[in-house]
Amino acid sequence: MEQKSSVKSFGGTQGVYSHASTALSCDMNFAVYLPEGNGPFPVLYWLSGLTCTEENFITKAGAQRVASELGLVIVAPDTSPRGEGVPDDPEGAYDFGLGAGFYLNATQEPWSKHYKMYDYSTQELPALIAKEFPVDAGRAGVFGHSMGGHGAMTIHLKNPDKFKTCSAFSPIVAPSQVPWGKKAFSNYLGSNESAWAEYDATALVAKQPSKAEILIDQGAADNFLVEQLKPQLFANAASEAGQAYVLRMQDGYDHSYYFIASFIEDHLRWHAERL
Numbered sequence: 001m002e003q004k005s006s007v008k009s010f011g012g013t014q015g016v017y018s019h020a021s022t023a024l025s026c027d028m029n030f031a032v033y034l035p036e037g038n039g040p041f042p043v044l045y046w047l048s049g050l051t052c053t054e055e056n057f058i059t060k061a062g063a064q065r066v067a068s069e070l071g072l073v074i075v076a077p078d079t080s081p082r083g084e085g086v087p088d089d090p091e092g093a094y095d096f097g098l099g100a101g102f103y104l105n106a107t108q109e110p111w112s113k114h115y116k117m118y119d120y121s122t123q124e125l126p127a128l129i130a131k132e133f134p135v136d137a138g139r140a141g142v143f144g145h146s147m148g149g150h151g152a153m154t155i156h157l158k159n160p161d162k163f164k165t166c167s168a169f170s171p172i173v174a175p176s177q178v179p180w181g182k183k184a185f186s187n188y189l190g191s192n193e194s195a196w197a198e199y200d201a202t203a204l205v206a207k208q209p210s211k212a213e214i215l216i217d218q219g220a221a222d223n224f225l226v227e228q229l230k231p232q233l234f235a236n237a238a239s240e241a242g243q244a245y246v247l248r249m250q251d252g253y254d255h256s257y258y259f260i261a262s263f264i265e266d267h268l269r270w271h272a273e274r275l
């Protein structure tokens, strides 16, 4: 692991690191906010949305002040494999390929060699963090935005003992049913839609609800709400399955990091109280 940058922030340190990922067969960057003190600290994994790298969250969400106060480590990985030889959307579209790994393990050529973001996020990165940083891996949660909200919810539902708490901003709750998800899943996972259900929070919650309460914030003025996000699909399935959740529709807010920055404190306190 190599440190690429380190700056002091609210008494702690905001760092960016790089390492050679085995799961993704490429070099990867990730960001870590480390509060002041010796730890071990509870750890939150933040999963970003389409087009993002490890930089968006640390520069725009304003999470450091409250993470410092609460003594939380926040790890923010990049959103896809990167570098020479990693295939991208043939048209260079923003919603597939680079910057759009969808936190799944691709099974289809040519994606399956590098696009293993599920293994990376759930296994390789947490193992590296536990080795290199003063975290209490038994107190870990996951949260994210849009595609990363989808990642957080599916990763929590599939690994409720490893990622004990979960929250999301503007998540793609039912990727199998919306254009962003259909494009990504048909390419990464192929045409057999039963494979898609493994990475669809609405399908997963119906068969394996967790004991945690999931917090979802959704801007009511989000341009992607009606076509891509559809939080009510998850809410309906969760209610039916007995999954505890809180869905807050936030009047006037859009899809951007201005929305995330407005409510990030609530999410950090939500996780800290439950870990």
Ligand SMILES: N[C@@H](CCC(=O)N[C@@H](CS)C(=O)NCC(=O)O)C(=O)O
Pocket (backbone or CB within 6 Å): 048, 049, 050, 051, 052, 056, 060, 094, 145, 146, 147, 255, 256, 257
């Ligand atoms: N604005 C993008 C749509 C993708 C988008 O809104 N990405 C969100 C996550 S789904 C984001 O966080 N973008 C980066 C940023 O705002 O810093 C476009 O239409 O090209």
